[in-house]
Amino acid sequence: MSAPARLRVVGLGMTAPGALRPEHALELHGEAPPDWFDAEVLLPGRGYRKLPPGCRYLLAAARSALADTGAWFADLPAQEKAAVIGGNNAGATLQDDFDHTVIATGAADLSPARVPYMALSMFAGRLAPEHGLRAFSLAANSPAVAGLEALQTAARALAAGRATAVLAGAVEDRPAQAQGGGAAHDVGAAVLVCVSEGAPAAGELVYGHCSVRGAFVGEAPGVPEVSDVLDPLWKDLAAEGPPLARIDAVLDDSPAGEAVAAWLTARAGDRAITAVARPPGSGSLAPLRRVVGRLAAGPPERAVVLAVSAHGHVAMADVVPSASGVP
Amino acid sequence: MTRPDRRRAVLTGLGAVSCLGAGVDAYGIGLLAGGAAPHDVDLPHMNMRAKRMYLTPPSAIPVEPVAHAGIPLGPAPRMAVAAAREALADAGIGDGEAARVPVVMGVEMGNASVQEEQRASGGGTPRWTPLAVTAAVVAEAVGSRAGASGIGNACAAGGYALGVALDMIRAGEADVVLVGGAEGVTRVGMAGFDRIRVTDPDRCRPFARDRAGTVFADGAAFAVLESADHAAARGAWPYAELGAAVWSCDSYHHPTAPEPDGVQLVRAMRDALADAGVRPDQVGCVLPHATGTLVNDAVESRALRRVFADVPDRPPVFALKALIGHGSGTAGMFACLAGALIASHGRIPANAPVDQDPECDVWLPQDGPLALTRPAVLVNSCATGGINASFVLSYAGGRA
Numbered sequence: 001m002s003a004p005a006r007l008r009v010v011g012l013g014m015t016a017p018g019a020l021r022p023e024h025a026l027e028l029h030g031e032a033p034p035d036w037f038d039a040e041v042l043l044p045g046r047g048y049r050k051l052p053p054g055c056r057y058l059l060a061a062a063r064s065a066l067a068d069t070g071a072w073f074a075d076l077p078a079q080e081k082a083a084v085i086g087g088n089n090a091g092a093t094l095q096d097d098f099d100h101t102v103i104a105t106g107a108a109d110l111s112p113a114r115v116p117y118m119a120l121s122m123f124a125g126r127l128a129p130e131h132g133l134r135a136f137s138l139a140a141n142s143p144a145v146a147g148l149e150a151l152q153t154a155a156r157a158l159a160a161g162r163a164t165a166v167l168a169g170a171v172e173d174r175p176a177q178a179q180g181g182g183a184a185h186d187v188g189a190a191v192l193v194c195v196s197e198g199a200p201a202a203g204e205l206v207y208g209h210c211s212v213r214g215a216f217v218g219e220a221p222g223v224p225e226v227s228d229v230l231d232p233l234w235k236d237l238a239a240e241g242p243p244l245a246r247i248d249a250v251l252d253d254s255p256a257g258e259a260v261a262a263w264l265t266a267r268a269g270d271r272a273i274t275a276v277a278r279p280p281g282s283g284s285l286a287p288l289r290r291v292v293g294r295l296a297a298g299p300p301e302r303a304v305v306l307a308v309s310a311h312g313h314v315a316m317a318d319v320v321p322s323a324s325g326v327p
Numbered sequence: 328m329t330r331p332d333r334r335r336a337v338l339t340g341l342g343a344v345s346c347l348g349a350g351v352d353a354y355g356i357g358l359l360a361g362g363a364a365p366h367d368v369d370l371p372h373m374n375m376r377a378k379r380m381y382l383t384p385p386s387a388i389p390v391e392p393v394a395h396a397g398i399p400l401g402p403a404p405r406m407a408v409a410a411a412r413e414a415l416a417d418a419g420i421g422d423g424e425a426a427r428v429p430v431v432m433g434v435e436m437g438n439a440s441v442q443e444e445q446r447a448s449g450g451g452t453p454r455w456t457p458l459a460v461t462a463a464v465v466a467e468a469v470g471s472r473a474g475a476s477g478i479g480n481a482c483a484a485g486g487y488a489l490g491v492a493l494d495m496i497r498a499g500e501a502d503v504v505l506v507g508g509a510e511g512v513t514r515v516g517m518a519g520f521d522r523i524r525v526t527d528p529d530r531c532r533p534f535a536r537d538r539a540g541t542v543f544a545d546g547a548a549f550a551v552l553e554s555a556d557h558a559a560a561r562g563a564w565p566y567a568e569l570g571a572a573v574w575s576c577d578s579y580h581h582p583t584a585p586e587p588d589g590v591q592l593v594r595a596m597r598d599a600l601a602d603a604g605v606r607p608d609q610v611g612c613v614l615p616h617a618t619g620t621l622v623n624d625a626v627e628s629r630a631l632r633r634v635f636a637d638v639p640d641r642p643p644v645f646a647l648k649a650l651i652g653h654g655s656g657t658a659g660m661f662a663c664l665a666g667a668l669i670a671s672h673g674r675i676p677a678n679a680p681v682d683q684d685p686e687c688d689v690w691l692p693q694d695g696p697l698a699l700t701r702p703a704v705l706v707n708s709c710a711t712g713g714i715n716a717s718f719v720l721s722y723a724g725g726r727a
Contacts, residue, residue: 103374146459310397
């Protein structure tokens with residue numbers, strides 16, 4: 001099979017508690033304070049107040065990312081601009097509140113303005129009129145890996161000529177009570193402005209390059225089975241390009257997470273591993289934060305960001321920061 | 328109608344669980360027989376105006392798998408597994424051969440019924456239950472190890488899932504992709520659309536003068552998409568070629584209304600035909616998105632008029648949702664299956680009888696099945712938020 005398509009990242013935006021700039025994306029914080037999102041600073045303007053919180057985080061992250069591109073992105077024809085956004089829980093609380101309202105009093109008491117946001121696609125879709133995107137708008141929703149899958153899907157779509165530039169990212173908000181998930185969860189949004197690897201230079205700033213591979217290891221694999229699935233991907237990944245220096249692994253304590261962790265320990269060699277432990281269901285933003293952080297703040301060394309879901313999804317991002325692109 | 332410069336993709340297996348019963352045969356026969364009727368949803372707390380859906384018969388809903396990674400599974404993932412297995416078997420891809428086949432699914436509400444049961448029963452905090460677990464459930468069941476992706480593009484999810492699968496085939500990333508959709512009955516989903524008055528309490532009647540909104544449906548629909556060379560090498564007969572799956576976005580300021588002029592929908596259709604190498608006069612049937620909502624059907628009708636403005640004999644339109652309802656995240660895949668059957672067998676089912684709205688000026692044959700007289704079928708798959716997908720299915724040699 002062919003190698004995955006590669007992206008060039010020309011803009012970064014990060015909006016999360018304690019990480020309001022891309023260079024802070026690697027810093028993890030605990031429970032989000034209630035006033036962490038200052039809309040007057042992060043999303044000034046009219047027409048945003050009634051949007052769900054996650055939608056505002058995403059709009060703020062996209063605005064920040066596009067500030068990196070100057071007028072270049074704005075001047076592209078609308079039908080060459082697109083969005084791919086991943087998420088698991090962005091609309092979860094809304095759905096939970098809605099269902100409780102239906103049970104208690106009926107559908108007539110739902111907020112019609114917020115009804116469309118039951119669908120994750122509306123979060124990505126809200127970016128379209130905001131930034132004049134007419135190529136497409138796509139939402140990825142696989143547990144834990146949707147943020148990395150957004151990059152993978154964007155790379156494929158760019159390689160296929162579906163757009164010239166894609167806003168790829170993830171958005172999350174706290175899970176609903178009915179979902180469980182505990183207190184530790186992703187909140188916020190990250191957006192990467194992406195162009196095709198082979199496209200002409202889009203501006204002066206290039207943060208780096210990225211590609212994503214996906215696999216499925218099952219809900220309860222053993223380490224040998226994980227090896228059967230991931231070894232070929234690992235071999236392909238290591239076969240070319242600069243030396244792989246770092247591995248960031250976003251894992252949970254599920255059987256799938258533990259099996260992949262054991263596999264990774266055996267394969268990492270002397271590379272530095274940063275293990276980010278997350279409870280199942282905490283969202284798809286944490287892995288993308290690692291990508292953003294490696295591009296914006298890490299040393300200019302090649303890194304792999306790996307994410308696993310309790311359900312068996314695996315995504316592996318190959319991140320090559322530009323030596324000279326860090327602002 | 329082929330482009331020799333890139334990998335072609337064909338549909339070699341189909342699977343369905345729908346209001347017409349279990350299996351793609353029941354689906355195809357049911358469409359030719361006039362489709363199904365909606366029924367009241369038997370859930371607690373249906374406190375809303377429009378309470379009907381086109382429901383899968385309980386006997387067609389599998390009882391397994393009951394759980395995945397420790398979370399209980401509702402009917403939608405279970406139907407997905409049945410339809411996916413049928414599609415693989417139909418394609419002749421046996422047990423043990425699916426490890427290299429990625430799963431791509433259009434899923435929005437997915438496993439929502441489990442959450443809703445917990446809310447209705449006042450149950451405590453459970454283990455986390457994601458909505459979009461369905462692709463993983465399918466991958467586990469069929470033995471895929473090549474990836475499981477969920478695409479939540481609401482009612483256009485099927486068209487987008489097909490586009491992602493086509494990109495994977497064309498790029499050489501995969502030889503075979505299992506692509507599908509599955510949605511169940513959700514109280515909160517029905518209530519939301521009821522609140523914004525886009526659901527019809529009676530039945531789904533696209534293009535009718537008295538249409539009053541859509542009526543949702545549950546079910547699962549899957550297809551095996553395969554590179555034409557790979558299919559030929561193993562002697563698999565295709566139902567149809569997927570010549571293109573093109574996307575566009577209205578970028579319109581209203582969150583639930585389409586762009587009134589349908590400019591981006593027109594662009595998606597024209598670009599899809601161009602990408603497939605199909606002229607408008609080679610289209611023998613159109614499966615529109617056609618939900619039965621007042622504005623959308625009128626906008627889509629105008630868009631179709633523009634795309635086929637230069638064709639002397641405009642193609643017949645088959646309004647699928649009048650027969651099986653609106654499958655939301657799986658609607659595009661149900662349309663894909665119908666289009667593949669039409670392209671393969673050369674018969675277009677009759678439309679449900681309606682008093683046609685003159686504002687919806689499309690050719691809507693209602694007097695029995697028609698023969699497909701031109702080789703291509705154009706399908707639209709659209710969603711709230713101005714999300715559009717158009718894809719083209721073409722006769723590819725026929726199927727026994």
